[in-house]
Amino acid sequence: MKPARGGTSMHLTVEDALSVYPLSEGKLVAGAAGKNRIVKSVNVMDAPDIWDWIKDGEMLFTTGYLIKDDPQGGAGLLEQLNRRGSSGLGIKLGRFWEQIPPALILMADKLGFPLIQLPYEFTFSDQMNGLYRAEMQRSTKALQAAMEKQKRLMRFALQSDPILQLFEEISGVVGYPLAVVSAEGRALFNNSGVPEESLLRAWPWTGRHPWVKGEGWQCYRVPLLSGAKPAGYACFVTGEPLFTTLEEGLFHQAAELIAYQMEARIQSADNRSRQYEDQIRACLAGALPPAELAAYGESSGNSVLKGAYIPVLTSPGGTSDAAGRSARMERIRQEYGSHPVLSALGALHLDMEEGVLSLFPDGAGADELAEHLASCSGNLRKSAGCVARAAIGGRRSGEQSLASAWMELKETLRLAAEWGVPDPVVPYRKLELAYLFEHCPKERMAAFCDRVLGGLLRKEPEYRQEMLRTLEVYLDNDGQLSETAKKLYIHRNTASYRMDKISELLEVDLKKTDDLLRLKLAFQLRGMSAKAEEPAAALRTAGRK
Template sequence: MHMTVEQALSVYPLTEARLVAGDAGKNRIVKAVNVMDAPDITDWIKEGEMVFTTAYLFKDRPGEAAELVRKLDRRGSSGLGVKLGRFWSAIPEEMIAAADDLGFPLIELPYPFTFSDQMNALFREELRRSTVELQTVLDKQVRLMRFALQSGHIRQLFESVMEVIGCPIAVIGSRGQVVFNGTGHADSGLVELWPWKPLAQRVRTAAGQAFRVPLMKQAQCTGFVLFYYKSPVLSPVEENLYLQAAELIGFHKDFKIEDYVEWTVRRDIGLLIKRHLKHGLTLEKLEECLDRWEIDLLGRPYRCVLTDIPGPSIASMRAERLQQLKREMQHYAGLEPFGGVHVVLEEGLLSVYRDDPEDPDGPLETALADCLAAWPSGQGKPRACCSTRKQHAGDLRAAFAECLEAQRTSDAWAIAASVVNYETIDLAILFEQVDANRMRAFCRRLLGGLQSKDADYTAEMLRTLETYLECDGQLGETARRLYIHRNTAAYRIEKLSEMLDIDFKKTDDLLRLKLAFLFRRRLGSGDARTAMER
């Protein structure tokens, strides 16, 4: 038996009972029901048992009755039901006070019904609930097996499993990166206390209680699935269902991501793009190959992304890291909707992504930033430089040139962002020859309102302002990147408007702020206060 005290009281004839004390414990789990007929019954009580009594043994000793409540609570009992009318006309106040102090459910049982009536009703209800649960799980298993025979994107797999199971799930990669997050909570809250042991177990995270299952492939753990269930207890039947769902996810995750045919086609397309950019392959030949393979990559809006990793200059080590980065970007579920093609060049990893303006999966920059955030901090921080959106295959060379220019300018201006757009740094290109003293004076004049503030406060407010500008004034995206509430972001922006005497609705003010942050990067100003005092 696994139901809460509150659920037990919803079963007739216990619906006629009354919870007189210990309301705080109504979510205790009832595992069994026992009848008290001996003074030493507390020595035999097991955790989760509810006790029924007529109060005969202590009918003249209410103080002992209060002590019984405390003993039952220590033994882990789920509650005590007292049948009035034969030996007691009312439950003693000492007993009620003790139950309320402990949050121990104390129930006044209905006199017209025998203990067996009430116990049998609970057992019948438990049987009914178990039957319904088994039927529900069986239906879910059938739906999972039907889906297992279908093909589709890996994201569709995660979403379909989540729909069938009926609870949010999260899929974590082998290095702790969040592959899929259907919980609505921040990624950082899902991977607490990483690394984990490859064991199926119940855990509690910032997103709630979950059943965590390792994804195994040939005795190697390739990741984890977290099933966030809402019920107070998790039955063995539900655990088995989650284990089956995890096996399905593990199989399809590896099979779909590493599908050989798709992998070879995309590899060959990447090599052709490299030959077109570096070795003179004509655009007509490239388009002919894309048409033959039915790959609509350059015939719709697209963007080029050049990603590089700072590190050793040794060619073999650099190539190995870029190949590892290529695998990460190929396997990252958040980038799958953009259909990327990747090829390693001397300048870094070049990727070509579809980039529809009204893409329902969100902006490409967000997916890139989330993917690169999972890169191990000890291996250098990758930076992706994105071209503007292109409409025609003939613009491929121009897109690559924009990536190179964004990469060069980011280095020259010490831009630390993980994703840099060409359209956001073209101002930097225009102001490369501006005198350093003029840059410092401009920063002091525009950001001087923060000069008198505490250093930590200044740094936090400047980081908020810079992120707000990078997100084009979108408060929701600003809050998401800073891991703060939207109201907090709005409050900070309002305070910045007051302290700096600027109007965020004016284009001129926004332009001057963008220039100020460009100049700070150019000056190498790692410390906010120092930057304003220079």
């Protein structure tokens, strides 16, 4: 026979239930480790197959009739109830048992399953009604508190406080610690005390179940919906076993408010950013004085040009059709925006006719920045077939130096294209000497190169090529012998031997700055001279045809 259902849905712990009169007249005789189990409902055990009907969180009351002649079978019953998620068993003594059998007490302690001696003076219905009234009072108070919280949330929706302050206040209203996670997997706010790496475990999150459990904590996770995709997540953290349905509804309401406020701020920031980008374009075109750009940046909260920054211009490459070029530039911005290091720098990216101009706050050195940009270039080539090239300018500060930085970037890309530089990332300092001597007559360049490198240029072709390559790599690595050997895939002793021979053939001292500068300049001019010869050679070949 299916047991009759007794009562309504509850949300009390066993310990809470034992404080409610008249159940408070009973006592917990075993299984104290389970006193924090949740009591969701109460039922009377009057059927031998009770475990077929038991529900999770259900507490059972019995006189012991079904197990009065079989205490060992009663211990087995406790195991069955525990497996089905029952919250406890209350036994009323005096009719069939004078005391609870030791076998049941031992099993209850072993399982941490609450075993309660019910008060003899009160009927089951008295005790169940007492729990029902206590739950009604608790639910009424919770409803009143939730309504008050909803009123306060609505007041927050009309405010324009800074976003982090808003998160703090929402956490205070709902009464639970809060963590807000962005769509990129960064904790924007976290007052839960749970470490960010634990909170973001298994990111990106794909599961649909809102509950997430950790060591000593759990959270109810609500997506911050903005369009088709979540704009992030609100995580309400607790050490309690679970929340009530009423609280879960409040969390969803708070998440909607957070999503609305975040979207409003993002749109506002996007509008300010677009206006600031237009001001920068006007400044670079000479239509806006740098002082006015600085004033606008100050008033709109855009401070990227206020401190030190490193300018970068990324050419999208490929064909010149407008649609394809725009798509490649969008892909470049996405790649930079999703890179874990570059995105954290908070750079400003804006489209220019020449490519994507990026202004990176000076949070990383130029060499480290070049490595990350090269990584992005490789990803773009693999995923989108975009042959992008980035020019890195020198460190700048303030709006007054923006125009010179822009000219420097454009010249770097031009010289890299004219010289056939194969590198995807080209620092301006690598081509600075070439820019300085660009208009030097080729006869003078050739004479200087012959004077400085003549000792090698007159050697046999194979030997000459090997030694010139070694010297070039040595100069590119600022005279670091170990780095030179690594780049050439040779032993350090081999590199040292070659440099000694080069020093002897060219009659230079590689420890002297003047000699190193002359060699560096010779390589730059030699490259320029070779590029200058290419058009003439092509014309001579065409004439012979």
